[in-house]
Amino acid sequence: MKTSKFLITASLSLIMLLLALAPVMAESVGHGSFDKDKAITISFGIPVDEAWAKDPSNFDVYEKPDPDIKLAVDSVELDPRRIKATLQFKEPLNLAAEYMVDAKNIASDGKIVGTRQFSVKKSETQVLFGLLLGAMLISNFVFTKYLGLCIFFGVSQKKDTAIGMGITFTTVMVLSAIMCWALYTFVLQPFNLSFLRIIVFIGTVAIFVQAVDTMLRKVNPYLFKRLGVYLVLITTNCIILAVPLENADGSHGPIASFTYALGAGVGFAIALFLMACVREKLEVSRVPPVFQGLPIAFIVAGLFALAFLGFSGLAIF
């Protein structure tokens, strides 16, 4: 009874403390947002003097890791209420990075209020969406990186096999990427064993492939027979190893790892399905004898790769 009372009091006082601290924390570092890739918008919360705001030398802008490299502010615009300022830059900004904006000696109604710092970065959802879209379309593993071609050409003859493979592949990819993230973060990094990551990741993938192999044999024998040797070949697939390695290199968190793996898996499934659609049509079309079979498939894959170039530079946020 006594401990529960103590716990409630402690948690209540902690919440009160956090509530009391929150405005102070908000005051110390403000937040800004990107406005396209050449402008940053910051909000002061109080009306500021136009003469002060129009002077670009009052703002120091830099990427967070290098405070010494200042970016040249081209011009500053103030909104009619004089609360929001938009900083224009000559060079395009790197939207993936975090920028800091120091507003020096802010003048409000003729008085100097002080200096305020703003941090500008994309929100978590925007970053995740970018990762998903990037892995799925923009840098599709099959069509722009030419990875995982073995399964891609092996299983893309029939649509239903391609869909089955896509689903199996995505499942294995997502599970193993999360497991690899956990192993890398909690075992490999703390014990300085990162040099073992390739062998550990392949082992982890093999475990999941074995599990899927066992289950598919019972659950869907038809698909199991159609996938044949390519099911176990998932283990040695380049994409399924590339994703955990890139997660490790980019120090992605658990959610980012999951998103990246999902994007890569769905991207591979899309590639397989598209290819299967074309190859089913090729079966009944008249192909010159020298191109029959795999050669024409390679040409189709090349055309798809050209088409997927159209996604480069795609940015929704």
Place this chain on the structure above:
Amino acid sequence: MDNLWTTALAGLIAFAAFGIICGLALAYAAQRFAVKVDPKIEAVRACLPGAN
């Protein structure tokens, strides 16, 4: 040298534990999802030359 030993041992223990857990899980899955195969198929196949 001491540091090297701790690193090696930590890695060995962690991955041995991971391997044992996953091995047990896979063994359980194999039992749970076992597919009955007629032993005659294997016996007949053993008698054939198997060139193809």
